[in-house]
Amino acid sequence: MSSPIKVATASLAGCFGCHMSLLDIDERLIDLVGHIQFDRSPLTDIKKVGPCDLGLIEGGVCNAENVEILKAFRRQCKILVAVGACAINGGVPAMRNQYSLAECLEEAYLHGTGIDNPQIPNDPELPLLLNQVHPIHEVVWIDYFLPGCPPSADTIFTFLDELLSGRPIQFAYQQIHYD
């Protein structure tokens, strides 16, 4: 392989577990170093995504900022991947979908136990919450979905390895099945 591919990653409404799983590919990271260059990512602290070959998104879409980031990734990345259960289904954060946003915020900031000076935060610095948490494919087109909570390091490595080598992407049964 010649020049390294550019990769950007982001965690939206997720727990960073998928990013941890990415790091969990251990010494194989060294194999990847020569082939991958990170753009915007929690690993680099670059704030704005530039033109990339691959974007990896962890987490669902829960607020206005998530929407903006996701759209920026879609504009800049040739291939965009939903990594993990939350990106694919909304996951744990989407459990709030059975309540109204008002119920959630009132419970957290007005009526919950041990609350001092109850008020719903309204600082313009804070991104506004969407009334529901959505999987990312409901906002932008997604090219690949990597299931798992998180997808195992093996799955992530296999995906990157096959993508880099230009092979059709295929997984061993255990890598994408959980039954």
Added chain:
Amino acid sequence: MIADDAPQSTTHMTSTGDGSAHELLQRLIELQQTYHHIPWTEIERLSRQLSLSQSHIVGVIEFYSFLHTTHQGEYEIFISDNITDQMQGSRLLAELLAKGLGIEIGTTRADKRVSLNYTSCIGMGDQGPAALINGYTLTALTTERINQIIQRVDASTPLDQWPRSLFEVSSKTRRKDIILNSEYIPGAAIAAGLKNGPTSLLNQLEQSGLRGCGGAGFSTASKWRFCAAADAEKRFVVCNADEGEPGTFKDRYLLQAHTDRLIEGMTLCAAVIGSSTGFIYLRGEYRYLLQPLNEILEQRRKAGLLGQSILGQANFNFDIKIHLGAGAYICGEESALIESLEGKRGIPRSRPPFPVTQGYCGFPTVVNNVETFCNAAMIAQRGPEWFRQVGTPASPGTKLLSISGDCERPGIYEFPFGTSIRDILHACGAQQTLAVQIGGAAGRMIPATEFNRTIAFEDISTGGSFMIFNQNRELLRAIENFTHFFRHESCGFCTPCRVGSSLLAKQLSKVMVGHATAKDLDEMSILGSLMQKTSHCGLGQTAANPILDGLGKFPSLFQSRLRATSFEPAFDLDASLEEARLLTGRDDPDAHLEGGGV
């Protein structure tokens, strides 16, 4: 017919009373009727009596639409929500009813007087809009009838004092052919069967070419023969009267107007395969038929046509029990039906083994549709040549069709197999027809260019549902209705169907609200074909049919609603911030999102 039994609320039931776990579903149906929910104390009691875990019992309750752990109203009302009901104005009437009762659809009123919900097609397509109240069928609803209902609920009038006319189910036939025109002679088929012996009868059935009328078209003679040949100490005869396919109601007609033929056919089958016990699995939506059916069973026992020593034959004993369903479409699938007969959740079994070798309680079981048993009785009475005089070589005889939707004369029609759709449309007075949905939600949507095709197993096979849409109809609404139907009725056992049916419904709604692009249509096709290939049973394998047929035969329905961009969000981004804006009082630029895709 008038549902005379409507008033008798709770006592008359079907359970075997033998204290076995198979009784569970029937016991739960009784409890639901008595208490309008299943109280926890009763779950504990059943758990002890039947030696079942409480979670198993709750699992069964939650599987069936008509059973609830939460309190429903003293009047439990379900509005039939098939597309044909909607075309007759059911949604508006439901809203009127909700408003009059001071209740939201899908809820129980605070005083527990009444609950109101939608339900899947209840088999009244020819006399809708229709509804169920405490299990009994209300037909031909109008604003005037809705007002009558509201008044009586408000006055707490017991159901037996409601006007009979509200419960009237007409069983008019619009066209008769050899089956319905032939006179049924009580006991003649059984007598012929007993006189000539099982082999001769099976040969007759084989020569007649009778095929299963539920839609799959398996040879009836082969089914009975396999069952008879299976090595076992007991065998069972089961009539599938769980007529749940949206738009079909011909079994309702047969159960109501030709009960004797059905029972004769089942008794004949028992004689052939050597069975002493039969079941009629009657869908919960037809519970108004329970008492008349039981009365006819009793009459036949008295006449020596059922029970001990049938027709004086000392060693021929056969009796029939009626088992009620509780609102689950999947129980029309024969192995799910057997699970339900055994009192469990109606989840289809893996096949093989097929029920003919391992069915009810593991014993060989014949499961046939109502119409199949009726036809078998008439063939035994009249002979195979009589049956073959109409129809096609591969599909002999006739088919009962339940015709509904946009036509002048909806109702029951008997047509020879091989009749063209055009001729059927002409016979029922359909005009300017855009499409016909044949075989129900799981069937096929046929465009006008294919109206020369015929009703036959070798062309378009059907269990009998025939829904007509004229050029003023928005076909996408029908496709949406069927897709939502499958999402609701998926039993949840296998992932392709459970998840796929939800995804399809979501993607279709993206099309309906105008957020979809060409890529979404490709996704729907891929998902649909995945469901066809990988689902556990026929439900999942056909759940994508409405969308796939729509995409294949009516692509413009979808394309006209697409965005030209490459991809669009499935929901309105800015609108979904509205609640947060209200809560925070913000309206700054960052409190808004631009719409549109990337």
